[in-house]
Amino acid sequence: MSYRIYNGTQLLGDVNNKSTGINGLLPATSYQLGVTNYNGNRESSKATINVKTRGIRLIIPTSLTVNSTITLNYQEYSLGLVPIGTEPAGMFGGGNKRNIQAKVISVDNGKSTVELLEPLESSSTVSIGGTNLLKKTSNDWKTWTGTGWANQTLDAGSIDLEPGTYTFRAEIDNTGNTQRGVHSELYVDSEKTFLDQIAKSYTQTFVNAGSKGYVTTIFTIDRALTDVRIRPHTAVNSAIPSTVTIKWRREKLEKGTIATDWSPAPEDTQYIVDNTQMNRLQDGSFAAFNGYRAIYFRQ
Incomplete structure (x- = not known):
C-alpha cells in the first residue's frame, strides 16, 4: 500500500x-x-x-512594535547593484517597484523579526522530497567534452556538510561515451582527498557507456566537512585517444538515504532569503540585497 x-x-x-x-x-x-x-x-x-x-522573515536591527504592520519597499536593479550603463532599458535606478506589507513578529535585543505577508515570487517548483543543498542546479543539460578523465566540477561550488547521512543524485546522458561508465565524484578540497576515503560509509551507482540514467551516491560522515565539491566523473584511461562527451542535469544533494525528485535549492527560488538581516544605510534606512533585487525599510 x-x-x-x-x-x-x-x-x-x-x-x-x-x-x-x-x-x-x-x-x-x-x-x-x-x-x-x-x-x-x-x-x-x-x-x-x-x-x-x-512568509519570508527578515531581521531589522531596530526596535519596532510587536504585532504592528510595516511597509517595505521592493525593487529590482537597484542603483548600485549593477554597474551604471548596464541596467535594462527603462529600469535605471530601480524597476518593478512595489510595496510589501510585513508584520513584526518579535523584538529581541534591539532587533525586530518581521514576516512578509505576501510572496515575492510568482511561481514555484512543488515536489515531494528533501531540500536540495546544492545551489545553481537546473533542469537544463550541461555538457563536458574532452579526452581522458572527465573531472568537471559542478557549478554549485563548494558546500559545507554537518555530520549525517546524505544522498546525491543526478541525471546522466552517457550516450556520447563509448568507453566507460559515469559516476559522481565527491572531493573535499579542505582535506585534499576524495570523500570515499574519509566517509564512514559510501556507496555509488554508475551509468554505463552508451546509455542514460541516474548516478546516485549515498554516504555517511561522522564529522563536519568544509569545501566539499561534486563532479561527474568518467573513468576513461587518459592514454585512450578518444573524445568523451557526457551530459548531466537535475543535480540534488539532500539529507537521508532516499533520492527524491529534483527541485531547486531554496536560495535559487527565493528573491530574498529567509532570515536575512537588513543592514543600516547611510541615510538611516535599512536594506537587504539578493543579486539585482533589493528590499528597503524606511522609518
Missing part, C-alpha cells in the same frame, strides 16, 4: 511512509494538499487540507 500526494489536482508523487515533506512551496501562499491510498490498481477518495505557508 502506498499513498498519493496531491497539490490541488496535481499529482506530486507516491510515497510509502505515513509522513513526508513537500519541497518548493512559496512563502505566504495558500495550498490545498491531498492524500489518497493507492494499491497499484485502485485509489481511494482524496482527503484534503488547506494550509498557508509562513
Whole structure:
C-alpha cells in the first residue's frame, strides 16, 4: 500500500511512509494538499487540507512594535547593484517597484523579526522530497567534452556538510561515451582527498557507456566537512585517444538515504532569503540585497 500526494489536482508523487515533506512551496501562499491510498490498481477518495505557508522573515536591527504592520519597499536593479550603463532599458535606478506589507513578529535585543505577508515570487517548483543543498542546479543539460578523465566540477561550488547521512543524485546522458561508465565524484578540497576515503560509509551507482540514467551516491560522515565539491566523473584511461562527451542535469544533494525528485535549492527560488538581516544605510534606512533585487525599510 502506498499513498498519493496531491497539490490541488496535481499529482506530486507516491510515497510509502505515513509522513513526508513537500519541497518548493512559496512563502505566504495558500495550498490545498491531498492524500489518497493507492494499491497499484485502485485509489481511494482524496482527503484534503488547506494550509498557508509562513512568509519570508527578515531581521531589522531596530526596535519596532510587536504585532504592528510595516511597509517595505521592493525593487529590482537597484542603483548600485549593477554597474551604471548596464541596467535594462527603462529600469535605471530601480524597476518593478512595489510595496510589501510585513508584520513584526518579535523584538529581541534591539532587533525586530518581521514576516512578509505576501510572496515575492510568482511561481514555484512543488515536489515531494528533501531540500536540495546544492545551489545553481537546473533542469537544463550541461555538457563536458574532452579526452581522458572527465573531472568537471559542478557549478554549485563548494558546500559545507554537518555530520549525517546524505544522498546525491543526478541525471546522466552517457550516450556520447563509448568507453566507460559515469559516476559522481565527491572531493573535499579542505582535506585534499576524495570523500570515499574519509566517509564512514559510501556507496555509488554508475551509468554505463552508451546509455542514460541516474548516478546516485549515498554516504555517511561522522564529522563536519568544509569545501566539499561534486563532479561527474568518467573513468576513461587518459592514454585512450578518444573524445568523451557526457551530459548531466537535475543535480540534488539532500539529507537521508532516499533520492527524491529534483527541485531547486531554496536560495535559487527565493528573491530574498529567509532570515536575512537588513543592514543600516547611510541615510538611516535599512536594506537587504539578493543579486539585482533589493528590499528597503524606511522609518
